[in-house]
Amino acid sequence: MEAFLHQVLAGLATGGIYASLALALVMIYQATHLVNFAQGEMAMVSTYIAWSLINAGMPYWPAFLLTVGISFVMGVVIERVVIRPVENAPVLGVVTVFIALLVILNSVTGWIYTYTIKSFPSPFPKEMALGRYMSPHELGAIGITLVVLLALYVFFRFTPLGLAMRAAAQNPVSSRLVGIRVGWMLALGWGLAAAVGAVAGMMVAPIVYLDPNMMGGILLYAFAAALVGGIDSPMGAVIGGFTVGVLENVLGAFVIGNELKLSVALVLIIGVLLFKPSGFFGKVHVTRV
């Protein structure tokens, strides 16, 4: 029983990371109806930036915040420079651009930092009272994830800018007619997604270690999470993230073994697409004409 509880709690910790990345995917999907395959690699680059800052002697939290800021700018710049020119291109063209971005970010990082696996520090203490069930880093990662999710919820729900971003994502024509600069809202969305991804990267790196391919598996879990929740539902992505995290851990520990863990994500992706393509929280939009 204790071992089971331990697996569930550890699953919640990684689940929070999947949830963040899934949320980043959903944010971009809502605005563009495309899945950003490079989301994971962008998070990986952010994590390397954090690693460089910390190695240069910066304390963890300032480096954390600075990385989030830099990642935000990186997201905005990528949207403006790389995505904007293919805005009206056919879907396959844009997907190709996403995959190119993935490969480029991966190779350039490998070229700069080498493919040698590095350890990445956790800001949380090594030992603590609850240590029997959960490591301090796992607990801390859950806490950070929840803070990020709450901040995003408040931003989108209660601020005029958040409202404008939602409006621009779902109805660009009407948004222009009320004076919203739709292009900039998309860029801001990319910035936010990159910032959220950066947090996910920094939280997962102490667990999976830092290397240019670290986000490959994570992104698959995040896809599964986003699909389980419904690719157009932010709330669904979050719940999906935690669900996938727990499932993966529990099944991996007790049923299929650690080697087959990743197939949980693939089975989920195929299962959801076959039997419930809108996911469990995908909104059914009611429209009367």
Next chain:
Amino acid sequence: MALLEVKGLHAAYGQTRVLHGLDFVLEQGSITALLGANGAGKTTTLRSLCAMVKTQGEVSFDGRRIERMATEDIVRLGVAHVPDGRGTFLNLSTEENLRLGGYVRRDKKTVESDLERMFGYFPRLRERRRQQAGTLSGGEQQMLAVSRALMLAPKLMLLDEPSFGLAPLLVRELFGILRAINQREHVSMLLVEQNAAMALDLADHAYLIETGRVVLQGSSNDLKSNDSVRRSYLGY
């Protein structure tokens, strides 16, 4: 003084040319109607003014040339558009739709009181305040579109068939509200209407458009008594 002046306006959707050198003037504080049959180019004219279609020609608003400006910048000058098809943000609530209407305004306090004012004009919208706007009836969405445009506190309103989908009683009420806003707040209006009789009652001045050109213009009273307008558009 002219608030809006249009000279030689051409517009096309791809290869299909819709406007062939349209000229008209809208006086400050007036309500001007564009009349014409389906396909005459009325909706396209309104879209051209907001840079929603590719155009050639001159458009001056409030002493400034706007034909090269982006839609959102034209809106920020105080041009509100009640678009064809209502343009509702279907997945947002009624209140969020209204707040978006005032998105570019800096005077947040007046925005709050304007929100209340809209609920005063259209009590149905207050009842539906938290409801997803996509579930509103056609008529309610039309009221929402008009109030969303008013939330901009515009200098000029472009109204594309505001009576569309409204019950006759509501149309009369809506036109009464538009008249009141025009008189009290001096909001100028450019009105496109299928219902020529109602449009001529509301407007001071009207232009008759046929296949992308102005063929007749005059005060509403002149047009009402014009024989061909009477036969073709008023139906008696």
